Amino acid sequence: MIKTLLAQVKEFRLVAILTPVCMLGEVICEMIIPILMGRIVDYGVMAGNVEFIIRTGAVMIVVALLGLTAGILGGFFAAKAGAGLARNLRKAMFDNIQTFSFLNIDHFSTSSLVTRLTTDVTNIQTAFMMTLRMAMRAPSTMIVAMVMSVIISPRLASIYFIAVAFLAVFMVVMMRTTTRYFKQVFERYDLMNESVQENVSAIRVVKAYVREDYENKKFRNAAEQIYEMFIRAELRIVSISPVMMGVVYSCILLISWFGANMIVSDTLTTGNLMSLLTYCMNILMSLMMLSMIFIMITMSEASARRIAEVIDEKSSLTNPENPVMEVPDGSIRFEHVDFSYDPEASEPVLKDIDLEIRAGESIGIIGGTGSAKSSLVNLISRLYDVTKGRILVGGIDVREYDLDVLRRQVAVVLQKNVLFSGTIYENLRWGDENATDEECRRACVLACAHEFIEKMPEGYNTYIEQGGTNVSGGQKQRLCIARALLRKPRILILDDSTSAVDTATDAKIRKAFAEEIPDTTRLIISQRISSVQSCDRIIVMENGRVNGFGSHEELLAGNRIYREVYESQTGEGADADFDRLT
Numbered sequence: 016m017i018k019t020l021l022a023q024v025k026e027f028r029l030v031a032i033l034t035p036v037c038m039l040g041e042v043i044c045e046m047i048i049p050i051l052m053g054r055i056v057d058y059g060v061m062a063g064n065v066e067f068i069i070r071t072g073a074v075m076i077v078v079a080l081l082g083l084t085a086g087i088l089g090g091f092f093a094a095k096a097g098a099g100l101a102r103n104l105r106k107a108m109f110d111n112i113q114t115f116s117f118l119n120i121d122h123f124s125t126s127s128l129v130t131r132l133t134t135d136v137t138n139i140q141t142a143f144m145m146t147l148r149m150a151m152r153a154p155s156t157m158i159v160a161m162v163m164s165v166i167i168s169p170r171l172a173s174i175y176f177i178a179v180a181f182l183a184v185f186m187v188v189m190m191r192t193t194t195r196y197f198k199q200v201f202e203r204y205d206l207m208n209e210s211v212q213e214n215v216s217a218i219r220v221v222k223a224y225v226r227e228d229y230e231n232k233k234f235r236n237a238a239e240q241i242y243e244m245f246i247r248a249e250l251r252i253v254s255i256s257p258v259m260m261g262v263v264y265s266c267i268l269l270i271s272w273f274g275a276n277m278i279v280s281d282t283l284t285t286g287n288l289m290s291l292l293t294y295c296m297n298i299l300m301s302l303m304m305l306s307m308i309f310i311m312i313t314m315s316e317a318s319a320r321r322i323a324e325v326i327d328e329k330s331s332l333t334n335p336e337n338p339v340m341e342v343p344d345g346s347i348r349f350e351h352v353d354f355s356y357d358p359e360a361s362e363p364v365l366k367d368i369d370l371e372i373r374a375g376e377s378i379g380i381i382g383g384t385g386s387a388k389s390s391l392v393n394l395i396s397r398l399y400d401v402t403k404g405r406i407l408v409g410g411i412d413v414r415e416y417d418l419d420v421l422r423r424q425v426a427v428v429l430q431k432n433v434l435f436s437g438t439i440y441e442n443l444r445w446g447d448e449n450a451t452d453e454e455c456r457r458a459c460v461l462a463c464a465h466e467f468i469e470k471m472p473e474g475y476n477t478y479i480e481q482g483g484t485n486v487s488g489g490q491k492q493r494l495c496i497a498r499a500l501l502r503k504p505r506i507l508i509l510d511d512s513t514s515a516v517d518t519a520t521d522a523k524i525r526k527a528f529a530e531e532i533p534d535t536t537r538l539i540i541s542q543r544i545s546s547v548q549s550c551d552r553i554i555v556m557e558n559g560r561v562n563g564f565g566s567h568e569e570l571l572a573g574n575r576i577y578r579e580v581y582e583s584q585t586g587e588g589a590d591a592d593f594d595r596l597t
């Protein structure tokens with residue numbers, strides 16, 4: 016984990032090293048000031064030497080300015096390194112997410128990926144910045160101040176040693192419990208984020224089902240729990256403060272008492288006593304800082320782990336060594352294919368699929384919900400890899416193709432398709448970024464989208480909102496089909512893509528396909544017999560197996576499921592449907 020994160024700081028190694036160096040400079044300057052102060056008191060004020068006071072005062076100003084500059088530079092470098100690390104982490108995660116297969120995405124939820132890209136990175140950024148600034152500063156302040164005090168008066172300095180030892184033990188004990196609480200806070204934080212994201216993205220459903228109160232309560236509970244945990248953790252941190260202050264003031268009192276006695280017996284100067292008191296504050300403050308660093312690091316540990324998980328995740332689909340760069344034709348062959356989403360599942364989702372589809376054929380796929388129709392077609396463009404057997408496209412195993420080449424030639428209109436925010440033209444050009452306006456329009460005509468686009472106030476320049484919320488379900492489907500058509504693929508797969516389109520338009524789209532792109536192999540998944548009956552052949556899926564494969568007439572004559580669904584949908588035996596039959 017540490018290695019993964021460190022790899023992302025590499026570029027900022029120099030600034031990361033410069034920060035502690037600057038901080039060290041600041042510490043040294045800060046440490047010199049009490050000595051100068053002491054000298055002003057001893058040799059200036061006590062001796063009435065105004066010239067000495069002015070000279071030393073001037074030196075003090077210079078040293079203070081130097082310290083200030085070092086501090087500012089340190090802060091600047093730390094900010095640069097922190098922001099740089101954050102940028103690199105985000106980039107590394109995002110780049111890796113782009114390589115994720117569907118299987119990888121199933122593994123991380125979308126909301127958790129978003130949280131990791133945002134909140135977790137911010138946590139790391141802050142922790143890294145603070146650590147860079149303080150990790151050097153606090154211990155060095157402490158050590159220098161200790162050494163200085165010992166030089167001035169070993170006897171009085173021993174008071175610090177006792178105080179520091181006491182505080183160190185106290186803080187370790189406090190930290191232990193606090194860390195535990197913080198860990199819990201972050202786990203709950205995760206849960207809350209997930210609930211928020213799930214909710215906000217599905218706000219329409221929440222409203223449709225009047226679940227606002229329930230969701231509110233759920234969220235309030237999550238927030239409340241975090242609040243309580245934070246209070247408990249913070250209470251412990253705050254309790255450090257009074258103890259700390261008690262120790263500081265005890266030290267000051269003790270040093271003043273013994274110091275005063277020593278001044279009377281002439282073994283200590285007033286100036287030295289003043290320096291000692293300043294060091295006292297310095298030492299205890301750095302102890303406080305150290306404890307803060309400790310808290311920061313524990314707080315960001317969970318975030319670091321979550322980020323490293325994303326960066327280290329290996330895509331389950333990889334390009335072969337010497338990929339095939341061209342798809343010869345649109346034929347598809349399934350050779351005894353088994354497939355399951357979960358390698359440990361007892362029963363595969365697809366069982367022994369053995370099919371041969373010729374280039375340019377139109378194939379209908381029909382079957383009940385959950386009969387694995389989508390799973391079947393998703394294997395063709397290698398959205399998932401088969402568990403057993405193999406799939407050939409154009410006579411070549413899909414795993415031998417370059418992934419981009421394969422997916423360019425196998426266009427899928429997914430069942431859960433989405434449009435992106437942008438104009439209609441921009442959305443269409445996801446299919447082919449170089450498509451001319453004319454080509455875009457032609458694809459839309461084929462997909463029966465042209466008419467409604469023309470009616471929109473800004474036509475093809477109409478802005479589609481995120482997720483396509485300002486077009487209807489059927490319009491969205493037609494735009495998605497047009498987008499896939501622009502790829503000019505050898506194989507076109509429509510996964511229930513006309514479910515929200517009226518039957519007449521649906522028929523029109525199919526007719527256009529048959530006339531305009533007859534050489535493209537078309538696979539059409541549908542729940543409606545009318546959508547597939549004109550296909551050359553139809554696959555009837557049942558429970559992950561092929562139950563029948565043939566033309567409409569053949570299936571009507573020889574396939575019970577097909578015949579019964581056909582009869583139910585054409586009005587005879589009206590209440591039959593897949594789920595009842597299977």
Ligand SMILES: Nc1ncnc2c1ncn2[C@@H]1O[C@H](COP(=O)(O)OP(=O)(O)OP(=O)(O)O)[C@@H](O)[C@H]1O
Pocket residue numbers: 121356357364382383384385386387388389390391430511
């Ligand atoms: N991403 C996934 N992870 C795990 N299991 C899945 C996933 N997608 C689908 N399944 C399971 O695989 C089986 C087949 O699902 P599939 O989506 O292929 O059915 P379908 O025939 O397309 O159904 P529908 O007509 O409702 O779209 C189902 O039992 C489902 O629970």
Ligand SMILES: [Mg+2]
Pocket residue numbers: 388389390430510511
């Ligand atoms: Mg499906």
